[in-house]
Amino acid sequence: MIKVALAGNPNCGKTTLFNDLTGSKQHVGNWPGVTVDKKEGTCKKNKEIKILDLPGTYSLSPYSAEEIVAGETITNKNGENIDVVLNIIDGTSIERNLYLTLQIMETGIPMVIALNMMDEVEAQGTKIDVDKISEELGVTIVPMVARSGKGLAEVVKAIEEVAASKSTPKNLPIFGEIKNIELNAKSDEEKEEAEISVADIRYKTIDDIVSKTVKKGKAATEVKNTKSDKIDKILTNRFLGIPIFLVIMFAMYACTFSENFLWLGINSPGMWLAGVVESAWEWVVEGIAGLIEGASPWIYALVVDGILAGIGAVLGFMPLVLVLYLLMSFLEDSGYMARVAFILDRLFRKFGLSGRSFIPLLMGIGCGVPAIMATRTLEKEKDRKITAIITAFMPCGAKLPIFAMFFSTMFADDNQTLLNYSIYLVSIVVAIVVSLILNKLVYKSEASNFIMELPQYRVPTAKSVLIHGWEKVKGLGKKAGTVILFSTILIWFLSSFNLDSFNGKNKEANEDGCIMCEMDDSFLASAGEVIAPIFKPLGFGEWRPTVGVITGWIAKENVVVTFAQLYEEDVTQEYLDEYFGAMDGSELEELGFEGGEYDPEAAYDIYVEGTLFEGGDENALPTMKDDIKTKAAAYAYMVFNLLCMPCFAAVGALKRELKTWKATGFAVGVQMLTAYVVALLVNVIGGLL
Amino acid sequence: MTLRDLKPGQSGVVASVKGEGNIRRRVLDMGVTPGTKIDVIKVAPLGDPVEIVLRGYNLSLRKEEAEAIELR
Numbered sequence: 001m002i003k004v005a006l007a008g009n010p011n012c013g014k015t016t017l018f019n020d021l022t023g024s025k026q027h028v029g030n031w032p033g034v035t036v037d038k039k040e041g042t043c044k045k046n047k048e049i050k051i052l053d054l055p056g057t058y059s060l061s062p063y064s065a066e067e068i069v070a071g072e073t074i075t076n077k078n079g080e081n082i083d084v085v086l087n088i089i090d091g092t093s094i095e096r097n098l099y100l101t102l103q104i105m106e107t108g109i110p111m112v113i114a115l116n117m118m119d120e121v122e123a124q125g126t127k128i129d130v131d132k133i134s135e136e137l138g139v140t141i142v143p144m145v146a147r148s149g150k151g152l153a154e155v156v157k158a159i160e161e162v163a164a165s166k167s168t169p170k171n172l173p174i175f176g177e178i179k180n181i182e183l184n185a186k187s188d189e190e191k192e193e194a195e196i197s198v199a200d201i202r203y204k205t206i207d208d209i210v211s212k213t214v215k216k217g218k219a220a221t222e223v224k225n226t227k228s229d230k231i232d233k234i235l236t237n238r239f240l241g242i243p244i245f246l247v248i249m250f251a252m253y254a255c256t257f258s259e260n261f262l263w264l265g266i267n268s269p270g271m272w273l274a275g276v277v278e279s280a281w282e283w284v285v286e287g288i289a290g291l292i293e294g295a296s297p298w299i300y301a302l303v304v305d306g307i308l309a310g311i312g313a314v315l316g317f318m319p320l321v322l323v324l325y326l327l328m329s330f331l332e333d334s335g336y337m338a339r340v341a342f343i344l345d346r347l348f349r350k351f352g353l354s355g356r357s358f359i360p361l362l363m364g365i366g367c368g369v370p371a372i373m374a375t376r377t378l379e380k381e382k383d384r385k386i387t388a389i390i391t392a393f394m395p396c397g398a399k400l401p402i403f404a405m406f407f408s409t410m411f412a413d414d415n416q417t418l419l420n421y422s423i424y425l426v427s428i429v430v431a432i433v434v435s436l437i438l439n440k441l442v443y444k445s446e447a448s449n450f451i452m453e454l455p456q457y458r459v460p461t462a463k464s465v466l467i468h469g470w471e472k473v474k475g476l477g478k479k480a481g482t483v484i485l486f487s488t489i490l491i492w493f494l495s496s497f498n499l500d501s502f503n504g505k506n507k508e509a510n511e512d513g514c515i516m517c518e519m520d521d522s523f524l525a526s527a528g529e530v531i532a533p534i535f536k537p538l539g540f541g542e543w544r545p546t547v548g549v550i551t552g553w554i555a556k557e558n559v560v561v562t563f564a565q566l567y568e569e570d571v572t573q574e575y576l577d578e579y580f581g582a583m584d585g586s587e588l589e590e591l592g593f594e595g596g597e598y599d600p601e602a603a604y605d606i607y608v609e610g611t612l613f614e615g616g617d618e619n620a621l622p623t624m625k626d627d628i629k630t631k632a633a634a635y636a637y638m639v640f641n642l643l644c645m646p647c648f649a650a651v652g653a654l655k656r657e658l659k660t661w662k663a664t665g666f667a668v669g670v671q672m673l674t675a676y677v678v679a680l681l682v683n684v685i686g687g688l689l
Numbered sequence: 690m691t692l693r694d695l696k697p698g699q700s701g702v703v704a705s706v707k708g709e710g711n712i713r714r715r716v717l718d719m720g721v722t723p724g725t726k727i728d729v730i731k732v733a734p735l736g737d738p739v740e741i742v743l744r745g746y747n748l749s750l751r752k753e754e755a756e757a758i759e760l761r
């Protein structure tokens with residue numbers, strides 16, 4: 001077996017090449033610091049070759065947390081036992097990339113160089129004498145284009161050869177010189193001097209090699225003249241930069257949620273797709289319900305009211321999350337993310353953070369788990385910790401259904417677009433305030449910093465954007481089939497049974513001998529009622545909403561799943577209009593509409609009083625409005641779920657980044673306290689309005 | 690004179706790099722070594738950080754950090 005580590009500067013194309021070689025679908029994005037952990041795969045062309053993707057690093061002396069992994073692996077300090085290092089070089093900034101190359105050569109490990117981005121090198125008109133560099137360094141160099149897979153076969157061949165011959169790179173005379181300087185530096189002052197000299201010696205060597213082998217094209221030498229620079233002139237323009245950023249955020253949002261897309265009076269792609277999925281799902285449910293109609297009532301209840309209702313509540317929102325994700329990966333692949341960090345750094349510094357904190361926060365709108373992991377690339381511990389804590393406040397894809405559920409019921413008459421915005425506003429404002437407070441009270445001293453490479457703008461490939469989308473859908477599907485399905489069954493069980501189910505008392509009491517109980521007497525109700533009083537001041541101190549909050553910690557989608565199971569669906573105006581619209585004058589008059597004329601305002605009362613509701617079933621469950629009575633309480637409920645402890649998966653990610661359970665407990669405590677205080681404010685102040 | 694004193698459109702040559710250990714090492718690793726030519730491209734909309742070009746790539750850093758880079 002040959003073990004190969006992919007090493008190189010951030011954003012040079014390591015993961016793209018890793019995906020090419022192994023056929024995996026790891027996250028690729030056009031900004032430095034996408035990969036934060038090592039990942040192993042097997043080469044498709046030669047199963048004997050194991051490949052390790054690593055985070056990018058500019059040097060073997062670590063700077064931020066994820067770079068340590070790279071450094072330790074290459075220098076074989078963490079027991080990975082690498083046979084060959086595949087050093088990837090971004091041909092468009094060959095000097096800076098060769099710095100790491102020299103350091104890897106110094107370790108004396110067998111290596112191969114993949115000279116990547118040759119398409120862009122050629123577009124710049126730059127000529128690189130590959131053979132000559134190869135000769136200077138004593139390392140095989142394969143020019144390639146990882147994005148299109150060009151040069152792949154040659155890379156594999158070069159790895160095989162080097163692994164067989166175990167040939168090491170040339171021992172350049174400067175290596176000895178560097179060692180001497182480092183050994184002789186004793187005092188701090190001397191060490192500081194040594195650092196400069198060593199960096200200087202390496203770059204002098206590089207300059208020497210590059211001057212002999214690289215003829216830079218016009219586009220590469222004239223500052224501010226590449227296509228990328230021209231785009232940048234507009235996107236980070238002094239006056240336009242911030243307005244453009246806001247417009248892009250708005251557009252992303254409108255594409256996903258708007259019911260009046262671009263004021264055209266049509267649904268946005270996201271909403272449209274959500275409608276399609278919903279109708280398709282209704283059709284499936286009807287089919288399944290028809291199939292098992294004859295089965296025993298409890299099977300019917302479990303399948304239709306439990307599992308199908310639960311999964312359906314989540315499924316309808318999948319398209320929204322998908323569209324949001326597709327748009328976000330477009331942003332990620334374009335190179336704009338790094339620019340936003342650049343634009344916003346000044347603002348973030350006011351809150352004690354760095355502009356880079358923006359990237360995890362934006363990712364948090366998709367899913368908190370990778371977002372929290374992305375905080376690893378922040379250099380300062382303080383930035384990392386605070387950003388990880390506040391990233392959990394973002395309205396991630398799994399929380400969206402909660403808001404949509406309330407908007408369409410409790411807030412049906414209000415402006416939906418504004419409501420949607422208000423949620424984002426709340427999460428951003430809370431994130432800022434909490435960050436300020438943590439900065440003042442907890443992490444006083446450390447200043448943050450900001451040193452970031454701004455990559456070239458690139459046209460996102462359809463392939464990579466679609467892969468992102470597909471991976472997301474697959475992930476959601478898996479989640480629906482495992483965690484959410486499991487929760488659904490658990491909720492059904494706990495809300496249908498109690499102790500008396502199993503000692504025969506229910507069987508005696510129920511006429512039909514069924515051992516199930518009334519929902520209000522179930523295990524779930526009893527447990528919920530113990531905790532519910534805590535939420536009284538927030539306006540939702542009943543057991544059902546309480547259970548919603550708790551199941552939300554397993555997965556935030558569970559909140560709507562729980563509601564779908566524990567509440568009767570509310571009658572909406574739309575439903576009423578449709579319901580009565582199908583009737584003629586005499587029927588309407590008979591039901592109590594004056595003069596046989598349909599009156600939308602009277603419709604709800606007539607519907608409920610006429611016991612049309614649930615066919616007059618007195619066992620009908622309450623509706624959401626019975627427990628969460630006011631708009632203030634509803635908003636408080638949304639805000640609480642938005643800000644409180646994230647799902648367990650995200651807490652796990654928090655633990656990984658914060659290292660200790662103590663720090664994780666502190667983070668969760670901050671989140672809970674914040675959620676409680678803000679929801680309380682919403683309920684109290686909202687109640688006064 | 691330091692890098693901070695340059696306006697967009699101006700350029701300078703690095704004389705030495707001062708500043709706090711970690712940040713200093715990072716800047717050196719990224720190619721800001723004595724003798725390197727640096728072009729200042731622009732200042733961010735809110736007045737900080739700045740964008741520079743060196744060794745064929747674009748880098749952004751805060752003015753505070755730019756102050757530690759002394760020019761000839």
Ligand SMILES: Nc1nc2c(ncn2[C@@H]2O[C@H](COP(=O)(O)OP(=O)(O)OP(=O)(O)O)[C@@H](O)[C@H]2O)c(=O)[nH]1
Nearest residue numbers: 011012013014015016029030033034035056145146
């Ligand atoms: N034009 C061009 N773009 C490429 C090539 N290889 C990779 N890219 C693009 O470069 C960007 C970075 O690619 P990644 O594979 O994520 O880079 P990485 O080295 O894994 O980056 P980190 O994980 O952040 O260290 C993406 O936008 C890729 O599409 C190439 O050969 N040509």
Ligand SMILES: [Mg+2]
Nearest residue numbers: 014015034035
């Ligand atoms: Mg990567």
